[in-house]
Amino acid sequence: MHCSPCCVAATPGPSSSPSPDKAVSTLAPLAAVVLAGGASRRMGRDKATLVHPDGGTTMVEHTVSVLGSRCAPVFVIAAPGQPLPELAADVLRDEVRGLGPLLATSRGLRAAAEAGLPRAFVSAVDMPFLSVDLVDELVAYAGVDIVLPWDGRDHYLAGIYRTELAEHIDALVAAGNRSMRALAETVVTQRVVIPASRVLANVNTPADLQQQIAG
Template sequence: MTTTVPLAGIILAGGASRRMGRDKATLPYGDTTLVERMVDVLKPRCAPIFVVAAPGQALPTLDAEILRDEVRGVGPLLATGRGLRAAAEAGAELAFVAAVDMPLLSADLIDELAGPAVRLGAAVVLPWDGRDHYLAGVYRTSLAGRVDALVAAGERSMRALVDRVDTQRIVMPEQDGLTNLNTAADLAALPRPQMA
């Protein structure tokens, strides 16, 4: 690990991705898939790593624990709660929550958020570059119960959680590491991954 701030990692991989036309987790990225790439990105910085997948979703063998959403198509809030609960049960107080479609993310960016998460004592720390990046932030694992209550009340969006807890935003310039892939054109436009 590159800093002393311990973080679990949660990768949300179960989205339907209507704009992409298929689930993103198994999209090829170089000689790997997006989900494998994201596990590799988080591995030097986060432990344990949880991948939250849809029920029945096929995934490659991963160096992470795979969790399954109880319900398909409910959105990222429920999946985040599932991951936060697992991270808390593993003893983690903080977790980095990431979307599966951010292959240019780096451990350095994660560290830019981890320090303030501890120093400020916030429930959530998000990067802000003109917009909130809900699925590239540090969350307290104790929020799992709050997520359950929000989902039970019919909430589905990450904003529902972030707007109700102490959230700190770290202003950052626009950067490739925060880029989400939403279409096949986005994937095609990525720089080719460096071969190890």
């Protein structure tokens, strides 16, 4: 699936003016960080091990497979004791359950930095139509701290982040800020406008999942 033609915007909102940062090649090396340890309260069960709408694999296996075809290494951030299938990824477990996506992002970015990667694609585990095309759309603009897809709202867990932001995240958390929005608002963030597309769809409830299965 290829994303529709896009336009870009720096913080605070989308526009159609700037051109991509040509200093960043679409072939630039990227790590991937998959956040798989969320509470999934609205779904009522672990979303990582939900069966993907194609019926052939779990959501976490699908996400790792898609991102692993473009990114290396791939890190999966999981909850302590969370059962997962065997994955072609490095699984990093939180010491405490339910710390939220910002701290999980920091953990993944730090691991990616230690592996020598300057940037990482950070992804939720519940995006059944995630594609490498989206990653390639965003990486062309990655001469800033964060690049986010925007379709009327920010998609924080489908963006490219500088791995050096891990220390900045730790400072935010120490100051009492634990939201992804707080991170995006305190660094240089570029928004890439992605017209209506299933690529950004996620599944938060059983109804969402059934809708995606039905097509």
